[in-house]
Amino acid sequence: MSNPHQLTVNNAFNLAVTAKQFISISSLKDIPKLHHLQADEFLVLGSATNLILDEYFDGTLIQVLMDDIVLETDGILSVGAGLHWHDLIDHTLAHDLYGIENLTLIPGLVGASPVQNIGAYGVEVSSVIHSVTCYNFVTKKIETLSNEACNFSYRDSIFKSKDYLILRVQFKFHQLFEPNLSYPSLAQFLKEHQLDHDTISPRVLSESIQAIRESKLPAPDKIPNVGSIFKNPIVETESIPADFLADHRWLMPDGQTKLSAARLVELVLDSVEVPPSLGFYEKHSLVLINKGGAVFSEITKLLKEIQQQVLSLHGVQLRVEPEIIGS
Ligand SMILES: Cc1cc2nc3c(=O)[nH]c(=O)nc-3n(C[C@H](O)[C@H](O)[C@H](O)COP(=O)(O)OP(=O)(O)OC[C@H]3O[C@@H](n4cnc5c(N)ncnc54)[C@H](O)[C@@H]3O)c2cc1C
Structure with missing residues (x-):
C-alpha cells in the first residue's frame, strides 16, 4: 500500500485527483489484500x-498489473487485465488471430474491455471473449465466468455491478479472417482507398480504423478527453417521428432505432453555457475536452444542462457514457 497522502491518480481527462489508498495486484498472491475491503x-x-x-477519492483504488499473454492448449488466449488494449491488438496481428481489428486504438486496459463491452465500427469485444476470470468481492473467491454469464449487451455487462475485479480475460479469436466492413464510415473509407473484402488484410483493416479514428478523435495524452461523453440513445422506432434526425439515426437489426448523440448535442449547444475550461472537440461534437484547469463540478453541471435541454426540446434522454465518480 502506498502513502495515502501522496497518491495522485492519472486520468485521461487530466483532472487533479488524489485518493486515500491504493492496492496493486501483481499476482494472485496479492488477492488476500482485498479481503478486508467489503466495508470500505x-x-x-x-x-x-x-x-x-472528483478531486479526492476517500477510499481504496485497486489496479491489476498482470499483463502477460498465455496461449492455452485449446487455442484460447488468456490475457492479464493490466495489458494495454493496443498491445493485444498488436499481438493478434502478429499471430494471425482475427476478430478485433475494428477495435484498434480504443484506449484502456484489457481488464476494462469486458466491463462496458467495448465496441466500435460494428464489432463488440464480447464476440471474441470466451470467459473472464475475476475476484468476486461478495464471495471473496476467484471465479471464471463464461461469456453467457457475463450478460453482455450494448456497452453493458455484469461487471457494471462492481462486484468483480477482472484478473484475466480469455479470448477465443477467429482462425479465419472474416472482416466486418459494413459500418458506414468504414465502408466509405475503404471505398475511397479502393479496398474491399477480397483485397483487405487484417493489418490494413487495423490501419484503416486507426486512420479513421485519428482523423476525428483526439488522443487523450495530447488533448484530455474520455471519448464519447454520451451514449447513442436507442429508442422504439414508433416513438419518434419518421423524419426526426434524418441522416443521424440508424435502424437496428432488432427494429429499434439508434439516434446520434453527437447530433442531439449539436442541436442544444447554443442553449447551454459551456465554461472556458471545457469545450467540444472541433472534429467530433460528442467528445468533451479539458481545455485546461477543468474541475469536476463544472463537468457534471454542463452534462446535466445538456441532458435537460435534449429532453425538454427533443424528448430524448441522453445517458452519460463514462462513469462519474463523485465524492
Ligand atoms: C479517445 C477515446 C476513445 C474511446 N473510444 C471508445 C470506443 O470506440 N468504444 C468504446 O467502447 N469505448 C471507447 N472509449 C472508452 C474507453 O476507452 C473504454 O471504456 C476502455 O475500456 C476503458 O479502459 P480503462 O482501462 O481506461 O478503464 P477505466 O476508465 O479505468 O475504467 C472503466 C470502468 O471499468 C472498471 N474497470 C477497469 N478495470 C477493471 C478490472 N480489471 N476489473 C473490474 N472493473 C474494471 C472501472 O471500475 C470502471 O468502472 C474511448 C475513450 C477515449 C478516451
Whole structure:
C-alpha cells in the first residue's frame, strides 16, 4: 500500500485527483489484500480513460498489473487485465488471430474491455471473449465466468455491478479472417482507398480504423478527453417521428432505432453555457475536452444542462457514457 497522502491518480481527462489508498495486484498472491475491503469504499481503476473522477477519492483504488499473454492448449488466449488494449491488438496481428481489428486504438486496459463491452465500427469485444476470470468481492473467491454469464449487451455487462475485479480475460479469436466492413464510415473509407473484402488484410483493416479514428478523435495524452461523453440513445422506432434526425439515426437489426448523440448535442449547444475550461472537440461534437484547469463540478453541471435541454426540446434522454465518480 502506498502513502495515502501522496497518491495522485492519472486520468485521461487530466483532472487533479488524489485518493486515500491504493492496492496493486501483481499476482494472485496479492488477492488476500482485498479481503478486508467489503466495508470500505473502493474503486477498480484501469487507465481511467472512461472515468470522470472528483478531486479526492476517500477510499481504496485497486489496479491489476498482470499483463502477460498465455496461449492455452485449446487455442484460447488468456490475457492479464493490466495489458494495454493496443498491445493485444498488436499481438493478434502478429499471430494471425482475427476478430478485433475494428477495435484498434480504443484506449484502456484489457481488464476494462469486458466491463462496458467495448465496441466500435460494428464489432463488440464480447464476440471474441470466451470467459473472464475475476475476484468476486461478495464471495471473496476467484471465479471464471463464461461469456453467457457475463450478460453482455450494448456497452453493458455484469461487471457494471462492481462486484468483480477482472484478473484475466480469455479470448477465443477467429482462425479465419472474416472482416466486418459494413459500418458506414468504414465502408466509405475503404471505398475511397479502393479496398474491399477480397483485397483487405487484417493489418490494413487495423490501419484503416486507426486512420479513421485519428482523423476525428483526439488522443487523450495530447488533448484530455474520455471519448464519447454520451451514449447513442436507442429508442422504439414508433416513438419518434419518421423524419426526426434524418441522416443521424440508424435502424437496428432488432427494429429499434439508434439516434446520434453527437447530433442531439449539436442541436442544444447554443442553449447551454459551456465554461472556458471545457469545450467540444472541433472534429467530433460528442467528445468533451479539458481545455485546461477543468474541475469536476463544472463537468457534471454542463452534462446535466445538456441532458435537460435534449429532453425538454427533443424528448430524448441522453445517458452519460463514462462513469462519474463523485465524492
Ligand atoms: C479517445 C477515446 C476513445 C474511446 N473510444 C471508445 C470506443 O470506440 N468504444 C468504446 O467502447 N469505448 C471507447 N472509449 C472508452 C474507453 O476507452 C473504454 O471504456 C476502455 O475500456 C476503458 O479502459 P480503462 O482501462 O481506461 O478503464 P477505466 O476508465 O479505468 O475504467 C472503466 C470502468 O471499468 C472498471 N474497470 C477497469 N478495470 C477493471 C478490472 N480489471 N476489473 C473490474 N472493473 C474494471 C472501472 O471500475 C470502471 O468502472 C474511448 C475513450 C477515449 C478516451
